[in-house]
Amino acid sequence: MTDNEESRYTRGRRALNQLEHDDDRSVLDNVAEFCPDMARLVVEFGYGDVFARPGLSAADRQLVTIAALGALGNAPSQLRFHVGGALNVGCKPEGIVETFIHLTVYAGFPAALNAIGIARDVFAEKGVAVSPSEQRTSPRDRFDVGSVFLERVDGHGGTDVVDGLADIAPDLGRFIVEYSFGDVYSRSGLTLREREMVTVAACSALGTCVPQLGLHMQGFFNVGGTRDELVELLIQIAVYAGFPASLNALSQFRHVVLNIEH
Known part of the structure; x- marks a missing residue:
C-alpha cells in the first residue's frame, strides 16, 4: 500500500x-x-x-444518500445504515421523516412507505423519539398554496408543465399543484433548498425523469442552492446509484447551466 x-x-x-x-x-x-x-x-x-470532499456538509450528504436509496428501494440494509448515520451527523429525525414523505412525489408511495418503515425501526433501536406530525393545508387553500410554492420553486417552468396538461389531463395538473406543492412542499421539517436537494438526488438516482430533473436543478438554484453544491450532490450519487446515473444527471446539469448563461 x-x-x-x-x-x-x-x-x-x-x-x-x-x-x-x-x-x-x-x-x-x-x-x-x-x-x-x-x-x-x-x-x-x-x-x-x-x-x-468539501462542498456539502455531512448532514447534506446523508440527506442526499437516504433520498437516493429510498427512491431506488433496492438496498434496505444500506438505507437502514444511512438513516442511522444521518442521525449521527446531526440530521433531525423530523427531517429524515420529511425526506421520505417528500419521496411520495418523485418515487411513489410504496418506496416512501418502505423507507418510513426502515426509519421507524432505526429510531426505535436508537431510542429516538419522533412526535407524529400532522400538517394539513386547508382543503379550500390547497391549490392556492400549491401555486405559490410551485412558482417559488420551479418558476415558469413549473407552471408551464401544469398548463401543458390542460388539454389532456387537467386533473393531473391540479394534483401536481395541490398535492406535490400544496400538501408536501408547504410542510415544515425541511427547507426548500433541502427539498430540492432531495428531489434532485431521487430523480438522478432513478434516472427515469430527465425533464423533471432539469426543472428541479433549476429549482435548486431558485431556492438558494449553488452550482458547486449541485456538482457535489451528483458526485455523491455515483456511489449509491452508479456512475451512469451520475453522468446522465451531469449531462442534464450542463444543459441547465448553458440555458442560464445564455
Whole structure:
C-alpha cells in the first residue's frame, strides 16, 4: 500500500466513523472477512474520495444518500445504515421523516412507505423519539398554496408543465399543484433548498425523469442552492446509484447551466 493509498484509507475510515460512532465495530467487518478488497474500495472511494470532499456538509450528504436509496428501494440494509448515520451527523429525525414523505412525489408511495418503515425501526433501536406530525393545508387553500410554492420553486417552468396538461389531463395538473406543492412542499421539517436537494438526488438516482430533473436543478438554484453544491450532490450519487446515473444527471446539469448563461 502506497502512502497515497494509505492516506485515502485513513481519510475514509475517519469519514465512515462519523456515521458509525462505534470504535469497536464497523458495518464493513463482515464484508472485509469475505471480500477485503470490496471493503477497502468502499472506504477509499466511497468515504475517502467522495464523502470527505468539501462542498456539502455531512448532514447534506446523508440527506442526499437516504433520498437516493429510498427512491431506488433496492438496498434496505444500506438505507437502514444511512438513516442511522444521518442521525449521527446531526440530521433531525423530523427531517429524515420529511425526506421520505417528500419521496411520495418523485418515487411513489410504496418506496416512501418502505423507507418510513426502515426509519421507524432505526429510531426505535436508537431510542429516538419522533412526535407524529400532522400538517394539513386547508382543503379550500390547497391549490392556492400549491401555486405559490410551485412558482417559488420551479418558476415558469413549473407552471408551464401544469398548463401543458390542460388539454389532456387537467386533473393531473391540479394534483401536481395541490398535492406535490400544496400538501408536501408547504410542510415544515425541511427547507426548500433541502427539498430540492432531495428531489434532485431521487430523480438522478432513478434516472427515469430527465425533464423533471432539469426543472428541479433549476429549482435548486431558485431556492438558494449553488452550482458547486449541485456538482457535489451528483458526485455523491455515483456511489449509491452508479456512475451512469451520475453522468446522465451531469449531462442534464450542463444543459441547465448553458440555458442560464445564455
